[in-house]
Amino acid sequence: MVGAIAAACVLAACSESEPEPLTISWSERTLPAPDGPPGRSVVRDAVQCGEGWWVVGAVFLDRPSETRDTRPAVWFSPDRETWTSVPVDARTYWGRRAILNSIACSRGRIAAVGARSGGAHGNPRVTTFWMDGRTMVDVRAVFTQYGGISATNVGPIAGGPTGWLITGNRTSGPGVWFTDDPSEFTRVEAEPGLTDDGDLDSLAQGAGWSGEEWVVVGAGARTGRHLDPDPLAWTSPDGLTWTPEEVPA
Numbered sequence: 001m002v003g004a005i006a007a008a009c010v011l012a013a014c015s016e017s018e019p020e021p022l023t024i025s026w027s028e029r030t031l032p033a034p035d036g037p038p039g040r041s042v043v044r045d046a047v048q049c050g051e052g053w054w055v056v057g058a059v060f061l062d063r064p065s066e067t068r069d070t071r072p073a074v075w076f077s078p079d080r081e082t083w084t085s086v087p088v089d090a091r092t093y094w095g096r097r098a099i100l101n102s103i104a105c106s107r108g109r110i111a112a113v114g115a116r117s118g119g120a121h122g123n124p125r126v127t128t129f130w131m132d133g134r135t136m137v138d139v140r141a142v143f144t145q146y147g148g149i150s151a152t153n154v155g156p157i158a159g160g161p162t163g164w165l166i167t168g169n170r171t172s173g174p175g176v177w178f179t180d181d182p183s184e185f186t187r188v189e190a191e192p193g194l195t196d197d198g199d200l201d202s203l204a205q206g207a208g209w210s211g212e213e214w215v216v217v218g219a220g221a222r223t224g225r226h227l228d229p230d231p232l233a234w235t236s237p238d239g240l241t242w243t244p245e246e247v248p249a
Contacts, residue, residue: 031055034073034085038062041073042099045112047159049105052078054086056100056112072098072114072129074136088136094118094125095138104159111164111182112136113157123147126154128166130182145187146177160209165239167207167216172196174204174216178239186240193242194234199223202232213237 031041039061046055055075061068072095074086090096098114110131115124126146128139146154152169154177159165163180170189173196177185188194194216196202202220209215214236221229233245 029077029081029083031075031083032085034059034071034075035087036071039071044099044101045103045156047103047105047110049110049159050108052076053080054103054105054110055083056103056114058099058114068097070097070099070116072096072100072136072138074100074112074129086131086136087134088129089132090127090129090138092127092138092140095127095129097125098127098129098138100129102156104157104164106159106164106180107161109182111157111159111179113154113166114138115154123151124154128157128182128185132183139183139185141185145185150189155204156206158207158209158214160214163239165207165214165216167204169204173202174218174234176204176207176216176239176242188240188242191240191242193236193244196220201226204234210235214239216242 039059041059043055043057057073058070059073060070072088072090074088075083076086077083094116097116099116100112100114103110103112112129115126117124119125129136150171154168157164157166164182166177168175172190174194175189177187179185199222200220202218204216204218207214207216216234218232219229220232230249231247233247234242235245236242
């Protein structure tokens with residue numbers, strides 16, 4: 001009897017019609033040119049937040065100078081149909097030149113991360129931005145906040161119900177920057193839960209809010225196995241203290 005029922009179930013499944021494939025259509029929208037020196041607009045990231053959608057990127061200047069060829073740009077739309085340029089008031093040297101690469105939402109507010117390569121060694125000079133009223137402004141920070149002798153890279157920003165988290169790496173291992181107020185970030189570096197041990201080289205590549213905690217993901221390898229890395233993950237309830245998690249290789 002069990003075999004007959006199983007055969008009947010298989011036959012019924014085979015006789016069902018195949019589901020219709022999901023069709024996705026895309027419509028192009030043109031972003032208005034931001035106020036300021038003219039150039040070619042580029043888009044790097046987008047997020048839904050508050051009462052609409054936000055897009056960030058930059059303007060590559062038509063007439064670059066020896067010291068400046070880009071400027072940050074932000075756009076907003078309540079419906080993804082009509083778009084307006086958001087004013088950007090960058091006051092810092094690298095903020096005025098930043099390409100905004102990543103944006104995230106927390107509690108109806110946005111924060112973004114930008115960078116522009118330069119300086120004596122041509123390294124990316126990182127600047128964060130936030131909405132002050134109706135204007136996007138940059139955050140003044142000391143050089144060691146994102147650079148310095150222990151710097152490796154600064155990656156994307158993620159949002160959650162408690163704030164924003166930027167993922168990156170330091171010479172000690174993965175590093176993050178956390179805040180509940182986007183006008184200032186706290187750097188978490190050499191935290192025991194993130195620090196590499198003497199035999200492990202790890203690399204964090206992104207983060208997100210899982211519904212209960214922050215999760216950072218990446219990969220790492222033991223000495224002598226750098227061509228065969230394993231997936232890695234770290235979790236935190238507050239963005240400040242971290243626990244490495246077991247991930248199947």
